Amino acid sequence: METISEISAIDGLNRPCLDEGYGAAIVPSPGGDEAKKQKALKVLHVVNGEYYSGAERVQDNLALGLAQFGYGVVFACVKEGRFAETRRAKNVPLYRISMPELGWRKSIDRLIRVCAQENIALLHAHTPRTAVLCAGVHRRTGLPWVYHAHSPTLWDSKRYLKNIVVGLVDWWAARQADRIIAVSESLRRYWVRLGIPARRVVTVPNGVAAWESLTVRKPPEGSWVLGTMALFRPRKGVEILLEAIQVLSSRGYRLRVLAVGPFESEQYERHLKEMTHRLGLDEIVTWTGFVENTQEMLLAMDLFVLPSLFGEGMPMVLLEAMAAGLPVVASAVEGVPEIIRDGCEGLLVRPGSSSALASAIARFLDGAVDWESMRRAAYERQRDRFSLESMAAGVAAVYGELPLPARMPE
Known part of the structure; x- marks a missing residue:
């Protein structure tokens, strides 16, 4: 499987965890x-x-x-x-x-x-x-x-x-x-x-509003809860996530997926739920629909996943996940690398690649990356910059x- 370190086409992702300034200075008003x-x-x-x-x-x-x-x-x-x-x-x-x-x-x-x-x-x-x-x-x-x-x-x-x-x-x-x-x-x-x-x-x-403190949590043991949150529509790449989860499940990884948010249309909802059933993931994936109290949902997750296919601007769901102290696996689409630095607050992967997404998630499940340090880095970066x-x-x-x-x- 390919990981982000193997993808040279995505420019400038494998850099140290250094902050970078923006193109126009912001001077707060009184x-x-x-x-x-x-x-x-x-x-x-x-x-x-x-x-x-x-x-x-x-x-x-x-x-x-x-x-x-x-x-x-x-x-x-x-x-x-x-x-x-x-x-x-x-x-x-x-x-x-x-x-x-x-x-x-x-x-x-x-x-x-x-x-x-x-x-x-x-x-x-x-x-x-x-x-x-x-x-x-x-x-x-x-x-x-x-x-x-x-x-x-x-x-x-x-x-x-x-x-x-x-x-x-x-x-x-x-x-x-x-x-x-x-x-x-x-x-x-x-x-x-x-x-x-x-x-x-x-x-x-x-x-987004910063949480008062980083929630004290132990690293997950056994089964992991992966979370994603969006207005679900084709550009969000949910199909890529389902394919990656099917690969991981077939390899014996114990996990659950919490998919939080409404669907763009009833037709697209049927499409995703039929795909979930076809891949044998009905017992793994939970679709919550629209949830007003997203903090409660974020606290139930161990890892946040955003498999977007197209440029996101600056995804609010990533900032909310970071505020909750969640490390992230996300597609390296426009805007995302300005929030998540690969190897610091999470891992970045090629958009549209279920194998790359599965590989990055597996690194967390296998303990190949430091979950605790990444969640702390995510919390601090959101609090300090976003x-x-x-x-x-x-x-x-x-x-x-x-x-x-x-x-x-x-």
Whole structure:
């Protein structure tokens, strides 16, 4: 089997555990008491809203974290779904703005009314769909706006024609934004390659709340619990994980798999469960569906696995796993090596290779890597570099570069 050390095509993964800086410096805006003495400027975060997955967790965390920097958040959802009910920032106003596939003018009109009603100073889009709306509002009102890029849309899935269409819409709208926030350095380079001036693209890594302390645990003995967590869809590579688990099980390894999260569609759910049955894994793999309390699920895992096939931007599930003190086996797709350093917080493998994935997991099961030191390194790296506070500070710094109204004393 091939491991990451045998894969020379993936550039720059086998390096010492050294931190690397990002392409654009982040200088936090004033926070704490100074921000509290000033009236908050309101930012309208325009989101899809149908799921509560990685990008939605970023939006929710920003609503919780930006207040300390003098910014109040208002949400506008363009799709019905889980976000409105599941978000933690329940005190944040939320408007439902329907957006049909065609005829967006009425949606733009509704957003403009929300902006007037809430005295919005800045727009913040999170998807290609919402970027189109924000560009329309900007053209009619002059309000500045920011586009938060969460993944490279041109190679977001196996549906290549759809990738091109969505990617072109994404590029057309984003080029009109005052700033593009890229969640990883690789994503910042993606936008610069598409012709966006480098000065307008800023890297702000994702962040999650750090756990108070690293949970005291003994190394697993006997059976291991492998975990994965996602909005399950073809780009997540779950089929590769199932194939790897079948290989490991056939070799006598004792393990269980906890697959946490909803499915993109009923059809895809049937596909994965039929594959699980066909491979003889019904007693090994547990599909939990959507779970609100993910901390409880993470505490039940010994090793986190993310077998993505395409660039991830900066996966929130990896940061949440690291916060829980879980070492990681993940595909070396764009964004992931900026979080997980191969051999430090986990192991990286070639995307799409079930043999490489099985080999990396087996190294943990065999005790060939130090589980305890990797889990500690994962916990410390998330706490030090990918916290909720650092993400909110970075976004606030981007806001601070834009021509916003002066804050008034309370």
